[in-house]
């Protein structure tokens with residue numbers, strides 16, 4: 001037995017014995033064994049058997065600058081030596097969090113000048129709710145408590161995040177949910193559009209928000225939260241009519257609009273923030289993932305001046321985490337945002353890599369007998385698998401087929417995720433044309449293999 005095999009076996013045995021993975025059927029996973037990822041460079045991962053895997057998901061939608069960037073490593077090292085930790089609770093602050101806040105104010109839309117920090121996207125959404133509730137209390141409207149979210153949205157896995165999310169398979173395992181959350185239907189035209197054309201459907205789904213606000217009473221509704229495009233829910237891009245109507249309804253009823261930009265921010269669609277791609281203006285922005293390119297954990301919440309000014313003038317806001325604005329995370333975030341800006345990475349997604357990726361995917365897959373639609377912009381895409389693509393008929397066992405396709409892909413050394421019957425791609429933003437060709441070829445091969453397994457090809 002050579003050393004490599006021996007070490008993989010040892011890792012697998014220890015992992016199976018002692019490590020519970022997120023969102024996994026552990027008995028099933030332990031029988032199959034996890035792949036042990038040991039290193040990464042650019043857009044490639046290597047496992048403990050020396051196999052090279054192309055990462056079509058940028059980790060979990062987060063490694064925007066790619067793996068192995070020395071600038072981020074150096075920033076962490078330097079900061080760890082100078083000041084590995086200090087808090088900002090009691091009249092202190094530190095250079096990394098100051099620089100990061102200044103930088104975010106530059107990069108965020110006009111009117112976003114203040115930021116608070118967390119360690120994850122879930123905590124960013126929890127924090128956004130704390131801030132929104134504080135704001136309405138300070139306005140003398142403490143009854144504005146309800147937050148409206150969407151079925152099949154994803155906002156994290158804390159109690160608040162999972163309640164806000166619209167994942168029934170999560171709700172089913174939650175005997176206690178957060179109070180004052182209501183859900184409306186998602187703008188998923190392929191699956192739920194029926195006879196309507198996409199634009200009419202987008203308007204109809206946005207108007208579900210207005211109906212829900214009226215049902216609850218606008219005087220009781222604090223905010224609406226949505227991902228500009230649903231990520232974990234399947235990279236669902238709403239029809240172009242959707243977001244302008246949502247924004248209009250929020251303004252009309254004085255309901256705050258929270259954009260969950262945990263995936264969308266920092267270049268994914270070719271804009272710094274995905275809400276710009278869809279042309280709407282939020283009141284609160286939550287961020288995480290691409291903020292540090294995942295090198296260390298960090299989340300953030302941007303508050304528009306209306307909310308931030310009220311909180312600043314409103315006395316003590318009793319919220320924060322031990323690691324809010326952690327100096328090492330903040331230093332890495334500054335180095336990461338500097339690369340995204342100064343190397344023109346975000347601009348390249350918009351003008352070059354994004355259009356190339358979208359075109360190559362459509363050239364390869366639009367006419368595939370298993371593919372119903374391809375959604376996306378920049379470097380993110382959702383590929384709908386369907387039984388009858390032309391008539392938008394989905395498979396009855398779509399999740400199994402998505403999982404099958406994902407497994408073919410992973411066996412072929414491409415990380416492509418499945419969400420039900422949609423295949424998801426979201427590569428690092430530094431991906432080259434050749435690497436895009438490789439991702440598309442491997443995705444195509446996995447979808448072909450799936451079709452063959454179903455006797456369609």
Ligand SMILES: *Cc1c(COP(=O)(O)O)cnc(C)c1O
Nearest residue numbers: 120121122154155156231262263
């Ligand atoms: C990943 C994600 C979250 C949760 O972030 P964590 O860091 O896993 O807590 C929240 N919202 C969206 C849109 C996400 O994709």
